[in-house]
Amino acid sequence: MTTADTESTPVVPKIGEEILSVDGLVKHFPIRKGVLQRQVGAVQAVDGLTFNVTRGETLSLVGESGCGKTTTGRLLTRLLAPTSGKIVFEGRDISHLGEGRMRPLRRDVQMIFQDPYGSLNPRHTVGKIVGAPFRLQHVKTEHGVKRAVQELLELVGLSPEHYNRYPHEFSGGQRQRIGIARTLALRPKLIVADEPVSALDVSIQAQVVNLLEDLQEEFDLTYVMIAHDLSVVRHVSDRVAVMYLGKIVELADRVDLYEKPMHPYTVALLSAVPVPDTKRKGKQERIRLQGDVPSPINPPPACRFHTRCWKAQEICKTQEPPLVELKPGHQTACHFPENVEAPAAKADQ
Amino acid sequence: MVFAYLVRRVIGAVLLLLIVTAVTFAIFFLVPRLGGATADDLAGRYVGKSAGQEQIHNTAVRLGFTDPLYVQYGRFVKGLVVGQDYNYGTGIERCPAPCFGYSFLTQQPVWPDLVARIPVTASLAGGAAFIWLITGVGTGIVSALRRGSVLDRSLMSVALAGVSLPIFFTGLLSLSIFSYGLGWTQQGGINPLDETNPLWWAYDLILPWVTLAFLYAAAYARLTRAGMLETMNEDYVRTARAKGLTERTVILRHGLRSALTPILTIFGLDLGLLMGGAILTETTFSLPGIGQYAVIALRANDLPKVLGVTLVAAFFIVLANLVVDLLYAVVDPRVRIS
Amino acid sequence: MTEPIEEVQDAPVQRVERGEAFLDVRNLQVHFPTDDGVVKSVDGVSFKLERGKTLGIVGESGSGKSVTSLSIMGLHPPGVAKISGQIFLDGQDLVSSSREEVRLLRGKRMAMIFQDPLSAMHPFYTVGRQIIEAYQVHNEVSKQVARKHAIEMLDRVGIPQPDRRVDAYPHQFSGGMRQRAMIAMALSCDPDLLIADEPTTALDVTVQAQILDLIRDLQREFNSAVIIITHDLGVVAELADDIQVMYAGRAAEYGTAEDIFDRPQHPYTWGLLGSMPRIDRERSERLIPIKGTPPSLINVPSGCAFNPRCNYAHLNDGLSQTERPELLDTGNGHLVACHLSPQNRRQAWETDIKPKL
Ligand SMILES: Nc1ncnc2c1ncn2[C@@H]1O[C@H](COP(=O)(O)OP(=O)(O)OP(=O)(O)O)[C@@H](O)[C@H]1O
Ligand SMILES: Nc1ncnc2c1ncn2[C@@H]1O[C@H](COP(=O)(O)OP(=O)(O)OP(=O)(O)O)[C@@H](O)[C@H]1O
Ligand code: SF4
Ligand code: SF4
Ligand SMILES: [Mg+2]
């Protein structure tokens, strides 16, 4: 990691260089009970994430509900403070920066929220919503805020005439565009998008996905995309991190992950995706997981997936499999991974 | 877990009551003192007009005004818990716990007075609550189910009038019609509920009951209607219909059950509040309840009485709160403490 | 899955005058008068469904899928919706039946599962009690018998330790278990028609797979007719024999699952397929979205409701803007509501669409 040499000189953006690196990131939400409200436990929402994001790429976080995707997103944008671990953005450790020192960085790191209804203030006009970041950050614009906002609206495929309208006058997809315009106002370098298309209809979803791709190209944006729809994830990502109960169980290049998944959970997840292909109906060899995801309050010990894993052995219940690189660029946390090229590679661990 | 919760709540309740007494105490003692009044000035209110300086000072000493405030407050709290001995010069009198002290004016102990008045207020509040609960909730349901109909609109107009008309207006109006005018009911006062025919008790209270209940029934009708309209749109009501349940069962077992839950809370708090004295109703109908006592006490600036009334009222409110919260856990399994 | 249709006609009902479909919806219209105007949520929908078959209804949000299913169940509040057309359930027209007659059929002959199993169950009653209630409405049995039945049903839908779980409250169940319990409740009286309105939308993909399997298994076991409503084309492909694609309250296309996925004919269906990233195919460089947004149902565009968003509307000499296309058979029961001529249609499909899917 490069930390020392970036103190004073501004970073020159370079594609392929690391923009964000996360090391051992943990977030526990305490649970309090009893007469004295003692802490009796914690929701282990995020429990030791380590990964890097390269400039210009799209890294996706996927996983089932409650596995800690949103929490991770909020940690990366420092809307939440981590319990422990390190977040380094462009060489600066931002894991424990206070609100004041964080503010200039908020320009560079932005978040798009899932709910296109809830995240826009219904009493503000579109102009006010999209222009808010300029005002908050005291940014000077060349031709005034209004012009800047109208340009942004055009950029995301809305009409500049929408400036004085209110969010309720827009459809879900249009609202998500407003949210994206607001995010883009300050020309961020990194955008964390939390389920940006989940609430939208398929036809509209495709519009927004395309928009996000275009914008990425135009402004060299880096995305951390949070999603649970594996088809969408495959379409948008360069690399994918699969999460289960607060941990990354597999992190790999998109093609690798979808074609040769190594972690049993990833395999199950992929095989559970319903495919719009009538020829595969009923015939498909399917791996069916039993039961639901356990609670993150008392996650199973060692490999957290062992309660649902069909390959689980004794060792899985006692020894936590580390996230290791089994193939170049393909990390997996499993004692008995699938799709291993050299079968002996891992068996003796 | 339930026990820990209860302990926490009871401790909280006791602390709250202490704070209430302290604040009342401060208002009646500290504030005049801060305004420059001396102990004798305070005592001057509680002796006859022609009393001399000496007599006033003696009274001040006797009432304990000359002691520092915290001593006075401490004495009061101690009296509440273990009772207190009063020295009148003529002899020592024992005021057993809970001792609210003696009226500064009449030298009568406060507590027995209060105890005697609780049944009156309880009769008033209980009877009225019974009436308003049935009529208010019933009206609300009917209105909700016939939403937009003429019936709904007329009921809601009456309810709107009910919540906007003050008690002394409706009270005096009903008194002038039914008592002074038609002579059907008594003009005030109450028969105790004892060996005598309980109908007399009810007869005397019918007018205050109805007057008080009208106000609350109106509010409850509106609440119930809003609640019913909301719950009848819930997904689980649709599920209930999808099972093929009769509309009656759907409404009563699935809709009303949830709509009534928030009303339960409000009902508990309202009842608690009323138990501390229905001031307007009691005054209008000359009922010797806690509310009337409060008015008398306040007019006379009779601190022990004021403190007593405040504490009793606060006690009922705190108790109602606690009961409501516990009941809520019974009604709604989601808030049950595991 | 295709043959046992005739032999299940054991019900003594002889009122069917035409066809033998178990469910026969004819020209259903559901309109909601509102302050802003009449919302034509469903505007002329027809379909048939046999026992043992599954019909998938797909379409975007607001296309009238739920309203259609609620009409079949008779669940629109009286006076709110104006319903016309006919819905024959085993020969009996539900639209003209009294509310009480329809109520007696609900839960017994037709049942429904809803999207969000948490809000669809009453939070104050145990799961068991809610199933017992569903059973007891239509069966005069004691509480004990009903309870035993409820436990059996919970067991049948794969709830572990059903004799203990029967006394749990909905919030104590996980999402998947709640949906299983909903299914148990819906199936408790062994209905002939099961309507599942987005039964897996609120669930995780691994749990969704379990629930879809369960619905498929149960259908085979009970030989019921199933309508599955969803906006996820993958889900219908998993379950449905026939598919109806809805747009703005009308059917745009109707056919077998193979018709819809392998040789779709309607530009809207093409749009849906092109919008959807596919996990089972080569990754396409770009998705092909449908332009614009769904229309308001108060001011449905004249002619073909899809015309403002359609890339082929100009090929029909203005017919797309002026005349509403009827749902017509293009052969073998594959129905399409579009003015495109067969040549234009084939050409668009072969050159524009098929290569990009
Ligand atoms: N503020 C909070 N306090 C306590 N627990 C929390 C808090 N925020 C999140 N959690 C818990 O942390 C876990 C992870 O939540 P998170 O929202 O990150 O999941 P997610 O992966 O985004 O799920 P989804 O797909 O449902 O959005 C969940 O069990 C959640 O209940
Ligand atoms: N009671 C009602 N009054 C007025 N309009 C209604 C009513 N119920 C439904 N609608 C309208 O009917 C249209 C169709 O609704 P419906 O619920 O059938 O859509 P859907 O296809 O199920 O969509 P989704 O995928 O979002 O569930 C919507 O535009 C909706 O606003
Ligand atoms: S470590 Fe064991 S339990 Fe965990 S995923 Fe691998 S095989 Fe399954
Ligand atoms: S009728 Fe015209 S507008 Fe409608 S789908 Fe066909 S071509 Fe498109
Ligand atoms: Mg989330």
Ligand SMILES: [Mg+2]
């Ligand atoms: Mg719907």
